[in-house]
Amino acid sequence: MPVRGGHGEHGSAGSRAEEFEDLRPLLFSIAYRILGSVAEAEDAVQETWLRYDAARAVPGSPRAYLSAAVTRVSINVLRSARVRREEYVGDWFPEPLLADPYEDPERAAELADSVSMAALLLLERLSPLERAAFVLREVFGFEFGEIASAVGRSESACRQLVVRARRHMGDGRPRFEADRHERAELATRFFAALAGGDVDGLRELLAADVRLVADSGGKAPQWSGGFAGAAGVSEVLTTFLPPFVRNGGAIEPHPVNGQPGAIFRARDGKVVNVWALDVRDGRIQTIRTVTNPDKLGHIGPVADAWAVLNETLRTLPE
Known part of the structure; x- marks a missing residue:
């Protein structure tokens, strides 16, 4: 400005x-x-x-x-x-x-x-x-x-x-000991496994006590209390993310707050949410997703996250 x-x-x-x-x-x-x-x-x-x-x-x-x-x-x-x-x-x-x-x-x-x-x-x-x-x-x-x-x-x-x-x-106080290249390489593997629905591939990259938490501010879909544990987190991710990609959604790996992360975009290119990954000891420890539309406008036009979720849910197998 x-x-x-x-x-x-x-x-x-x-x-x-x-x-x-x-x-x-x-x-x-x-x-x-x-x-x-x-x-x-x-x-x-x-x-x-x-x-x-x-x-x-x-x-x-x-x-x-x-x-x-x-x-x-x-x-x-x-x-x-x-x-x-x-x-x-x-x-x-x-x-x-x-x-x-x-x-x-x-x-x-x-x-x-x-x-x-x-x-x-x-x-x-x-x-x-x-x-x-x-x-x-x-x-x-x-x-x-x-x-x-x-x-x-x-x-x-x-x-x-x-x-x-x-x-x-x-x-x-966080200590991110892995070098930037190692963290970026792990994040690339993570988002590839995510888009492809590779449950086993995801579990290998997640810490046993990994946490998946979201900030919606009550203005976007919210996982109440989040998810914890490699099994539960990998299951929920591979359930919802592959259909999102098949419906035209995009996962754009991008550093977020100095750490590995990604921007998720709807088929029209609008921002759905932003993910930031904490990586320690060669595993992903925490996945934080920002879905509150009030916090995404500086990145670009913001999608209707509820509409994107409903479209994704319609494509899930019965």
């Missing part, structure tokens, strides 16, 4: 806009990790631009100023969002992110792990200030002085925020 506006008495509007656009990937990546929402992160970035454009004084470090500003905006948004999440119908997952715009080759693996569905769900345990401090320090390597400016607390208080955040995250 390009910046809007860009004028005032504080210097060249063009140069200020260019500085902002150079930092936009970082700002979005900070906001998304704090908020877990693509739409809210984009809005936070836009609000940050409006504040930057309106500022009369030229900051000595645009990176520090903008990072602090987007963090403060995101904290405020998160505080109101948490109330809505408490009232959410069923499991809540972050909005799927197909590509993280911020790149840092030296921290590529850490950045990918920190944006995974598993990591973002763990971050939900934290208070808004803990979450912001943790993201800035542990993910992006900000100094405590910069974090203090961003969250409006002293450096010592920020150190305590990070300590508490680490403790709350605990042993649940």
Whole structure:
């Protein structure tokens, strides 16, 4: 989303806009990790631009100023969002992110792990200030002085925020030890077996205690409570997915939140849902599907998931 506006008495509007656009990937990546929402992160970035454009004084470090500003905006948004999440119908997952715009080759693996569905769900345990401090320090390597400016607390208080955040995250913090190529290869085999209805092939790829869970928000078909165990998960998948493909549906493998995943499309190309896979120890541990249409619009036009399901059910054997 390009910046809007860009004028005032504080210097060249063009140069200020260019500085902002150079930092936009970082700002979005900070906001998304704090908020877990693509739409809210984009809005936070836009609000940050409006504040930057309106500022009369030229900051000595645009990176520090903008990072602090987007963090403060995101904290405020998160505080109101948490109330809505408490009232959410069923499991809540972050909005799927197909590509993280911020790149840092030296921290590529850490950045990918920190944006995974598993990591973002763990971050939900934290208070808004803990979450912001943790993201800035542990993910992006900000100094405590910069974090203090961003969250409006002293450096010592920020150190305590990070300590508490680490403790709350605990042993649940994900560790994706397999390299990216191995995970991608396993996902390719998984989706091929899925489309072909290969029950035995699927079971070989699933952990014994694999979980299949969905986020519909009450607005799309939902597996009540999800499914657990390799036998049950493979059975339900091979029952419904091959007919979906035969009816013209498509499974497009694609990284989701830095991990293997796929976009499921109806015959007209509209998005039905998005799947993200947790892979550990050479097996798929968790399959998370986002079917809530409100969380899929940034990917493309969204299908009527109920209509797609009913069409699939009509083709199942008696």
